[in-house]
Amino acid sequence: MKIVHSYKAFQSAQRASAVTIGTFDGLHLGHQKILNQLSAYSKQQHLDSVVFTMFPHPRLVLQKDETLKLLNTIDERVALLEACGIDYLVIEPFSKEFSRLTALEFVRDVLVNSLQTKLLVVGYDHRFGRNREGDFNQLQDYSQLYHFKLEQIAKQDLLNIGISSTKIRQALTEGDMETANAYLGYPYLLSGTVVKGQGLGKTLHFPTVNLSIPETYKLIPKTGVYIVKTSVKNKTIYGVMNIGYRPTVQGTHQTIETFLLDFKGDLYGENLKIYLLKRLRDEKKFDALNLLIAQIKSDEINARKYIDSIAKI
Structure with a gap:
């Protein structure tokens, strides 16, 4: 082209x-x-x-x-x-x-x-x-x-x-990934550069990649936790993404963090395309970090079940 x-x-x-x-x-x-x-x-x-x-x-x-x-x-x-x-x-x-x-x-x-x-x-x-x-x-x-x-x-x-961009924007704003992706015909995409975060995920033994999206006009879906997939060196990697403000640790601005399953490596500075497959839940504030860790483990289990189910289709 x-x-x-x-x-x-x-x-x-x-x-x-x-x-x-x-x-x-x-x-x-x-x-x-x-x-x-x-x-x-x-x-x-x-x-x-x-x-x-x-x-x-x-x-x-x-x-x-x-x-x-x-x-x-x-x-x-x-x-x-x-x-x-x-x-x-x-x-x-x-x-x-x-x-x-x-x-x-x-x-x-x-x-x-x-x-x-x-x-x-x-x-x-x-x-x-x-x-x-x-x-x-x-x-x-x-x-x-x-x-x-x-x-x-x-x-x-x-x-x-009737399918329209307006209806898809509305669905994403409401966290309705099923409708948005059905109308799109493909999973919704977030693309950006991997930047350094505060390292909290690594401290909790769930290291994350932090995505920076410079285009302010790009629609970011409703805050919450999502099952996602990306590609690293032509290999499909699944993960769990959190879009939100990290209320448990008094976060002040929105971040897009993804825990990549079964992946180890340094992606700082890399450009990633991350596709949102399914919304798991709302973002929550926990009274203690151990409760947050337990929830992340539960999210991982649910994500793996979903990934296994689509792999069999």
Whole structure:
């Protein structure tokens, strides 16, 4: 997959493209359906498959909405899109100037003149252009005016519930990993750098890796204890993660600590991708460290039972 920063820099070897547009936050099952169709159409019609996305998220630029939390960092989104087999990813640096493009200007200048769109694939609720003024009806008119084909993908449902990034964010905020992961189609991901902690886990004989996530817009799920997995030197390692404030030892800020099962080694400075499989329980405050240790041992037992159960599937 080739990455292009801004539509103005796009140059396709074939000069004809099958394109889809969106923020694709989370790259959930609905997004995956669009991308699968895009890939299939592009191969059938001998076109380059192009995903046009924007960063930062429009709400972070236009509304300065610091409360907005996203399911993916930009690096995570790029990796997920690359795994879909897309030919080109165009990342537009979203700005107020770009937001002023009318629906017509966006289609003419971005899709037609720059991306050389011959086929456009959009979701059932896609809107575009200044103040989101453009809709599917307008796209139908523009497709005739500029001679490109248009495909609309129907809403993706799970148990008759429409899948959306908003619903996944809500599920994660509530600690509902089962729903979040079902809608995503893969386990929710936290990626960051392993940094030094206070060493409490090692003192308790449960050494942990402490994950630092610099992107403040990344959504961190509800505080609590989770069963997770990661990969170290191409080997899958399972673990127990605590997201929280460590109330038993008077913690003052949120930490993300993971006790990796059956692993010994120094990971300081390493970049890790940790996938959250299941939420075990809420974070608790214990009256004594020995009670905390007993709970951690219980968490480990429950985690191993769960890991054994999924290994047999």
